[in-house]
Amino acid sequence: MEFRVLRYFLTVAREGSITKAADFLHITQPTLSRQLKDLEQKLGKKLFIRSSHSVILTDEGMLLRKRAEEIVNMVDKLEAEFSSMEETISGDVYIGGGETEAMKQIARVAKDVQLRYPNIRYHLYSGNEEDITERLDKGLLDFGILIQPADISKYNYLNIPAKDVWGIVMRKDSPLAVKETIQAADLLNVPLICSRQPMKQTFSKNEFTDWFGEDFHKLNIVTTYNLAYNAAIMVDEGIGYALVLDKIVNTSSNSNICFRPLEPRLESGLNIVWKKHKLFSAAADVFLKEMQAEFSKSLN
Template identity: 75%
Template sequence: MELRVLRYFLTVAREGSITKAANFLHVTQPTLSRQLRDLEQILGKKLFIRSSHSISLTEEGILLKKRAEEIVYMVDKLETEFSSMKEMVSGDVYIGGGETDAIRHIAQIIKELQKKYPNIRYHLYSGNEEDVTDRLDRGILDFGILIEPADLSKYNHLNIPAKDLWGVVMKKDSPLAAKDTITATDLLHLPLICSRQAMNRSYSKNEIADWFGENLDKLNVVTTYNLAYNAAIMVEEGIGYAITLDKIANTSEESALCFKPLEPKIESGLSLVWRKHQVFSAAADIFLKAVQAEFIRR
């Protein structure tokens, strides 16, 4: 299976038309159609549902699209990394992580690196721990920022000199908004919007589940979320109260929302992680050395 044919396949999937894809690729329609038929024969599966005016993917085609995107992405990334091995260091650094104000520490390091290495580009991916570690394991990301509790056993890691404060985001006209802090008892019987990871007892160390203790099973969790931005919208619409980290949702004076910390206070540590025995590009290696120098100094 040739990489060129995979690129043809992805173009057809994107355009939804042999004609449009052929024009985009600057090949003839018969040539493109033949390449697609050969691909289906190689795989032994029908990849397209063809009609007189359009073309769509079968279930097998959808699976191939996902895998082909990963393959093409990795090849392009590899070519970029090799082309960056010149006297003037350039290239790409891929960083994934959950929503956290600690990204400011990473931003400050990037800002300093830009002065010396202006040709290095940085790509940020937002997701929960499962998303980030999956991309790390597949080599799509160079680094991940994980919020405790997290399984660090299969990664090299470096503690980030910052902690995230847990609390509740609510509407400013909520009865609880008059309180300085929020206890577990305050939240019983209220509609709650919770992170799936934070409420998972399967983690060996889970501060939020432990904080609720025996009350955990009594909670009225109406919505779960991966990203706090979506949780904040739910709060704005009156769905419930979101248990989340500080400085993620907009709780400025102009916002209809406010943040109240939990009592007793819960703070989560953060770690920068990367795969063990990872072979970095020149750009990623420079970034890691800068992070190590800055964080160890602190």
């Protein structure tokens, strides 16, 4: 049964006349009559009672009219949804992550998506690995940005084409500020301010403990932090030296603090992760596809 013939049938039922229906459809009357007879033969039922000037639906014709209207309406709705999909996609995308310059990569993707889908909104949540994975697992976030090393075994993920550089933030008038890089020996006798997450990993293994070596436990860690902004305030007040990622806090010429990278250089890769088998909203799905396209382009 052809969909086109269903539309012909509905037009005849509405007009009550094959002649009027043929004029409306811009086809000849003999062509329309033949199509209707073929439909009756295919169904094995008489659909119309014909007279010289009109047609009346039989009981079978009434049933077909009801079902045909349902089919046509569904197809029309589906075509309308697909044709307007790009214009109507809207919704919310929830992204969590630690403080990292790689957020610029995410922001560029968000901007590209927003240009095509201006009704998509973004919600950002800042936290360490523990905070982000907990919210991911509860379904409160669509995506999480994790700084390596991080356990990503239970997630799908993309590698973000960027690296974060570790170093020390200190006051510009501190003794170590004259150095271009900071070595492990420089940190043995100074008060340190460290991220809470690496400190939770110190009794297992992480990049910083490997970098520092066997004297790691001799460090004088006076403060731990969750947000680097707060750590910078502690540094500015003279509490200690903060182990942070580069370009996270203000170390401009107007600031009282400065950044010096570690030597040997210590970098961390980044992943954006999401729950396996997660059913995304239309907005989150569009964002994911844009990330996949953009990041694969950057890696090639």
